[in-house]
Amino acid sequence: MTTTARTDPATATMLSLIGSLADNKSALGRRYGEWAVSAPTIESAVAAAAMAQDELGHARSTYPVLAKLGVTREEDALESGHPLRVIEHELPDWPSFIAANLIVDGILTTFVASARESSIEPLAQRARKILQEEGAHRRHAEAWARRLAQAGGADRELLLRRIAEMWADAARWPGPPDDPGYRDAVAKGMVSEGPAAVRDRVRKWLTELLDAQGVEVRLQEPANWSGWDEEHRR
Amino acid sequence: MSRADETVWEVFARKEYEEPLHHVGTVTEEDEDLAVVCARAIYDEQPWIEMILVPRPAIRQAIHA
Numbered sequence: 001m002t003t004t005a006r007t008d009p010a011t012a013t014m015l016s017l018i019g020s021l022a023d024n025k026s027a028l029g030r031r032y033g034e035w036a037v038s039a040p041t042i043e044s045a046v047a048a049a050a051m052a053q054d055e056l057g058h059a060r061s062t063y064p065v066l067a068k069l070g071v072t073r074e075e076d077a078l079e080s081g082h083p084l085r086v087i088e089h090e091l092p093d094w095p096s097f098i099a100a101n102l103i104v105d106g107i108l109t110t111f112v113a114s115a116r117e118s119s120i121e122p123l124a125q126r127a128r129k130i131l132q133e134e135g136a137h138r139r140h141a142e143a144w145a146r147r148l149a150q151a152g153g154a155d156r157e158l159l160l161r162r163i164a165e166m167w168a169d170a171a172r173w174p175g176p177p178d179d180p181g182y183r184d185a186v187a188k189g190m191v192s193e194g195p196a197a198v199r200d201r202v203r204k205w206l207t208e209l210l211d212a213q214g215v216e217v218r219l220q221e222p223a224n225w226s227g228w229d230e231e232h233r234r
Numbered sequence: 235m236s237r238a239d240e241t242v243w244e245v246f247a248r249k250e251y252e253e254p255l256h257h258v259g260t261v262t263e264e265d266e267d268l269a270v271v272c273a274r275a276i277y278d279e280q281p282w283i284e285m286i287l288v289p290r291p292a293i294r295q296a297i298h299a
Binding site: 041046047049050051136139142143146147 | 237261262263264265267268269270271272274275276278
């Protein structure tokens with residue numbers, strides 16, 4: 001449960017984004033950690049453990065930003081929270097792990113990059129630290145995407161299916177393209193770009209990455225915003 | 235997943251600029267980026283200031299007793 005003071009639309013949007021960022025990083029850390037004993041290679045198992053540690057650390061350092069903005073969260077968010085549904089439960093296979101690494105981590109990190117010069121200074125500080133560590137996550141995701149795409153057959157098909165599933169859920173996370181609170185947040189320098197731009201960056205990166213392997217992927221702009229939960233961003 | 239064809243990378247690191255790079259271990263990965271990510275994750279027990287990877291096939295033996 002979250003307690004917030006009445007606030008303007010831009011700050012309300014940022015509170016939602018920051019709280020949800022922390023919830024999703026916490027869940028992503030748990031999902032990565034579950035593969036630390038069962039990744040296809042011992043090297044990637046250790047990398048999964050390291051990435052889990054990073055994500056849990058990012059969550060722990062992001063929650064206090066809410067407190068600095070006057071929000072009190074009553075629950076132990078590392079055990080609860082409201083993450084994206086695609087990472088609420090254990091990832092069923094390694095291509096799911098890689099799809100989460102690409103899409104969920106990709107969307108969250110692209111948002112964090114847009115907050116690097118945020119007028120909310122505690123957020124900007126954390127963003128710079130998080131981005132230092134996320135470079136390794138991106139390299140891991142890219143390398144495994146190339147490997148699974150090159151493997152062809154069932155491996156490639158499953159990766160593409162998992163990417164489509166992750167995108168359908170995670171692409172909604174930044175929110176509708178015309179969200180007035182997000183627009184105000186950009187105008188106030190809280191973030192440098194809006195939800196459509198965040199999706200565009202991830203779409204362009206991933207499309208080019210897979211295109212280089214001869215694989216076509218279509219990552220559509222979310223069209224249906226009915227049932228959109230603005231607080232939990234899903 | 236067979237790993238017989240994958241590259242073994244020798245990993246070297248140092249903690250101070252004044253000390254030479256020394257061998258800390260190996261990683262087995264075909265992909266260069268994955269090798270770098272995995273080496274950083276596996277050999278993170280020290281606050282290294284530099285870590286490099288050398289593909290084992292690039293090493294030339296000068297003496298072998």
